[in-house]
Amino acid sequence: MRFRFVWPGKTKDERLRSLLEEYLKRLSRFAHCAVTEIRESTSGDGASKVKESQRTVEALAGASAVIVLDEQGRELSSTELADEIARWEQESVKEVALVIGGPEGLGREVKSRATAQWRMSRLTFTHEMARVLIVEQLYRAYTINRGMPYQK
Numbered sequence: 001m002r003f004r005f006v007w008p009g010k011t012k013d014e015r016l017r018s019l020l021e022e023y024l025k026r027l028s029r030f031a032h033c034a035v036t037e038i039r040e041s042t043s044g045d046g047a048s049k050v051k052e053s054q055r056t057v058e059a060l061a062g063a064s065a066v067i068v069l070d071e072q073g074r075e076l077s078s079t080e081l082a083d084e085i086a087r088w089e090q091e092s093v094k095e096v097a098l099v100i101g102g103p104e105g106l107g108r109e110v111k112s113r114a115t116a117q118w119r120m121s122r123l124t125f126t127h128e129m130a131r132v133l134i135v136e137q138l139y140r141a142y143t144i145n146r147g148m149p150y151q152k
Helices: 014-027 046-059 078-090 108-113 127-146
Strands: 002-008 032-038 065-075 095-100 116-119
Touching: 002 046, 002 127, 014 032, 014 127, 032 046, 046 108, 065 108, 078 127, 095 127
Parallel strands: 002 032, 002 095, 065 095, 065 116
Antiparallel strands: none
């Protein structure tokens, strides 16, 4: 299985970038991982959000499943996420794209392309922190499924 992470811009905070790289490295032991960084919208107007959404949808071409992280999404526990991954593997899902929006959020076009919407928590995180958290949780889910001690 392959995970494709799609988000606007680069992870600018070097500490978060370092954590992200570490968890991507760990996760890549279990699944192929690719990061697609689309061009970030620079102004807070609606037109730039629409362009960012269009670029995101274009980056999702070919994905078997598209998961968007959104505050209105379904909240999963780590074990529920592990079960979801096991189901994907059982169903031979080829690629799962996980989409994290920028500071302006996700446009309707992106949400309509989604197979599912998840939220990390009822708390609000920066989009850069959400990147680290979703990759870490996917890694944790694999360790749960493999009976490894990391998740404890």
